[in-house]
Amino acid sequence: MDAREFQARSDLNPGTLEIWLESGWLRPTLREGVWHYFEIDVARAQLIGDLQHDLGINDDGIPVVLDLIDQVGGLRHVLQAIVRALGAQPDLVRREIVEACAAQGRA
Incomplete structure (x- = not known):
């Protein structure tokens, strides 16, 4: 899936996505200059959100x-x-x- 679909499915805003990518928390596949995401990336993004918001784990x-x-x-x-x-x-x-x-x- 492309970045737009990933953002919609993971409920991430573009700024948060950029920060998480720069932090190495998400590791999509870069192919021909385009980021490609998979179900595991959606699950990982949801996990990160849960860790931050539900469990209060800091950056x-x-x-x-x-x-x-x-x-x-x-x-x-x-x-x-x-x-x-x-x-x-x-x-x-x-x-x-x-x-x-x-x-x-x-x-």
Whole structure:
């Protein structure tokens, strides 16, 4: 979606959008000199608004929260890849890995 549609869907005024872009809080894709936004950008903008208005997080705290959320998202992708790789293994290998993980959890 283009910037105009994004602004309408995220209920951002142009000034706020510019500040959030300059701050790196939003990361749309720049293609041929035009910003392109996706559903994840709308969700992120709504999250930033909620953090500021509903939770009272100030401008210094927003990047900290966003970084933590991005880290959790990255870890989810890694964990999903591990689960897929584990699922592709023979039963014996899966059991051994599960047992080894359980033993680590008890250590």
